[in-house]
Amino acid sequence: MYRIALDVMGGDDAPRAPIEGALAAMDEAAAGLEILLVGDPAAIASVLPDPPPSGFRVVPASETIAMDEPPALAVRRKRDSSIVVGLELQRDEEADAFISAGSTGAVMAASLLILKRLPGVDRPAIGAVFPTADSPTLVLDSGANMNVRPVHLRQFAHLGSIYISDLMGIDKPRVGLLNVGIEEAKGDELAVAAFELLRSDEALNFVGNIEGHQIIDGACDVLVCGGFVGNVLLKFYESIAGFVVQLLHGDEHRNQSDADLERVFRVLDYAEYGGAPLLGVDGVSIVCHGASSPRAIENAIGVAVRSLESGLIGDMARDLAGLHADGAEA
Amino acid sequence: MYRIALDVMGGDDAPRAPIEGALAAMDEAAAGLEILLVGDPAAIASVLPDPPPSGFRVVPASETIAMDEPPALAVRRKRDSSIVVGLELQRDEEADAFISAGSTGAVMAASLLILKRLPGVDRPAIGAVFPTADSPTLVLDSGANMNVRPVHLRQFAHLGSIYISDLMGIDKPRVGLLNVGIEEAKGDELAVAAFELLRSDEALNFVGNIEGHQIIDGACDVLVCGGFVGNVLLKFYESIAGFVVQLLHGDEHRNQSDADLERVFRVLDYAEYGGAPLLGVDGVSIVCHGASSPRAIENAIGVAVRSLESGLIGDMARDLAGLHADGAEA
Numbered sequence: 083m084y085r086i087a088l089d090v091m092g093g094d095d096a097p098r099a100p101i102e103g104a105l106a107a108m109d110e111a112a113a114g115l116e117i118l119l120v121g122d123p124a125a126i127a128s129v130l131p132d133p134p135p136s137g138f139r140v141v142p143a144s145e146t147i148a149m150d151e152p153p154a155l156a157v158r159r160k161r162d163s164s165i166v167v168g169l170e171l172q173r174d175e176e177a178d179a180f181i182s183a184g185s186t187g188a189v190m191a192a193s194l195l196i197l198k199r200l201p202g203v204d205r206p207a208i209g210a211v212f213p214t215a216d217s218p219t220l221v222l223d224s225g226a227n228m229n230v231r232p233v234h235l236r237q238f239a240h241l242g243s244i245y246i247s248d249l250m251g252i253d254k255p256r257v258g259l260l261n262v263g264i265e266e267a268k269g270d271e272l273a274v275a276a277f278e279l280l281r282s283d284e285a286l287n288f289v290g291n292i293e294g295h296q297i298i299d300g301a302c303d304v305l306v307c308g309g310f311v312g313n314v315l316l317k318f319y320e321s322i323a324g325f326v327v328q329l330l331h332g333d334e335h336r337n338q339s340d341a342d343l344e345r346v347f348r349v350l351d352y353a354e355y356g357g358a359p360l361l362g363v364d365g366v367s368i369v370c371h372g373a374s375s376p377r378a379i380e381n382a383i384g385v386a387v388r389s390l391e392s393g394l395i396g397d398m399a400r401d402l403a404g405l406h407a408d409g410a411e412a
Numbered sequence: 413m414y415r416i417a418l419d420v421m422g423g424d425d426a427p428r429a430p431i432e433g434a435l436a437a438m439d440e441a442a443a444g445l446e447i448l449l450v451g452d453p454a455a456i457a458s459v460l461p462d463p464p465p466s467g468f469r470v471v472p473a474s475e476t477i478a479m480d481e482p483p484a485l486a487v488r489r490k491r492d493s494s495i496v497v498g499l500e501l502q503r504d505e506e507a508d509a510f511i512s513a514g515s516t517g518a519v520m521a522a523s524l525l526i527l528k529r530l531p532g533v534d535r536p537a538i539g540a541v542f543p544t545a546d547s548p549t550l551v552l553d554s555g556a557n558m559n560v561r562p563v564h565l566r567q568f569a570h571l572g573s574i575y576i577s578d579l580m581g582i583d584k585p586r587v588g589l590l591n592v593g594i595e596e597a598k599g600d601e602l603a604v605a606a607f608e609l610l611r612s613d614e615a616l617n618f619v620g621n622i623e624g625h626q627i628i629d630g631a632c633d634v635l636v637c638g639g640f641v642g643n644v645l646l647k648f649y650e651s652i653a654g655f656v657v658q659l660l661h662g663d664e665h666r667n668q669s670d671a672d673l674e675r676v677f678r679v680l681d682y683a684e685y686g687g688a689p690l691l692g693v694d695g696v697s698i699v700c701h702g703a704s705s706p707r708a709i710e711n712a713i714g715v716a717v718r719s720l721e722s723g724l725i726g727d728m729a730r731d732l733a734g735l736h737a738d739g740a741e742a
Binding site: 215225228229260261262269270271273293294295296297298299308309310311313314315316317318319320321322325326328 | 545555558559590591592599600601603623624625626627628629638639640641643644645646647648649650651652655656658
């Protein structure tokens, strides 16, 4: 039995999109899934069928953290917010995973505070799935850490490798270092130092530097970088897909059934991949885009279930514990 | 009379693409353009009509710097390379501008060495033109400087503003700071400190932080950032356009005359914008993509001519000289 706590108050179209996504996930799920809908009971009742379908439980939370609130402060003050309550369910072993399309900063801050970090992890990172021409690439950090050191990139490489291995069944995932050239001396101080750390780590399948234009080829399974550049890249990528589609639609030229367009949509639609996991905390915490559709939420629930089935957190804990000694320098 | 020195040995399709681009530019030019073709005379003779059309002059250079040579070393050793010879023409006042589709690193290193920096400029930057939904955005630095400080971003803001003002006729160009959020406290240490410097600079039209997804909207005319993230973003953008077109073509679905496709091509084709100027050196030096078509070279020649017509370098020298005193801190 997997118990998923879902923040139904987060996202542009809450509570409708989260609840509809949860209903769809339950329809598709094998037996053994329970979804805890966390939020305002009245708002939930306006969307959830009455009586609720089997497998659903409502967990009241009287507060909501807005997208523009200072995350750390909001998490400390709003103890009855859907994000805090949802994560506390996991801490108290009443749930196994948490999903929210609310404030990314608040989910991060609350996850750190409530779930805590895994031993050996200095900085949990957001892993964003980038669709590519080949299999998708997990880019981390995509925005949790603005100022990172080389040892953090090494930890990201381990976290990402285990995630991709467990969730996608890829043995020895290829790890790349985002950089401005393929030669090892390239890059800023962070990249130059990280290259050496990654190359000398025999537990990793490090394939070297990856330049901006190689990402879309699917040149690696896990791409490590600082949270600043990762976040800029992620948001830029998301906007490009929409922009191209907009250019193509071009009003009068629009042709919904166009097979070519469908293909672009399918490849560039990151909603297909569910949310972005916060990797390195002691639990499953998944952040979804604020604009998540029911389908994106449904996929995020699928990601949470696969994380639990694969024993992701235990695998990470075992792997990262061994890194701590030499990872604690710098 | 504007005299443009063109490195005909640089680029994937040299010397054909540079020379054909030069021929096209000469066809289109008003009177008063001279193009100095710098490179191996025999290679030039294999492409250039005999006798050469009016306005062309061949300047022999016996060496070529390859794309994978260490730039600084190659520039010091290959004194008779097309890049060094071409830039020396400008230093010796035999040419007014230099264009190359060769090694970006070598053009940068040689430009710094031969043309020198403008007073008040600590770090010249590469300005790359990003096509957007609105007017194009100049992103700098796009790869010249890996480790930058806040004062450098301020210098980039000035250099970019003058470039956009002179070449595109935009009065008071909007300057944005690439960042992960719009609030002023967002970002890494560089961005947080640069925000304050940019905001307090009354000579700039600073519009605040620009997130990754706002770039494509054309949210600013000049976007400043460190060379690491700028380079990653530029290469990623270039690859996306090709990727989408490839997805769309999709073999059997290909339809060359499709008006929608044409529109995507037109918007995303950075070749339309000619090369990327190296801003902050005491002269006109333009780097073109290695894969530059004749059309891209032709447009780069147009950019060089407009730089000269507008008095770009003099305008930059005047503006930046005043910054040096407080720009020399940090």
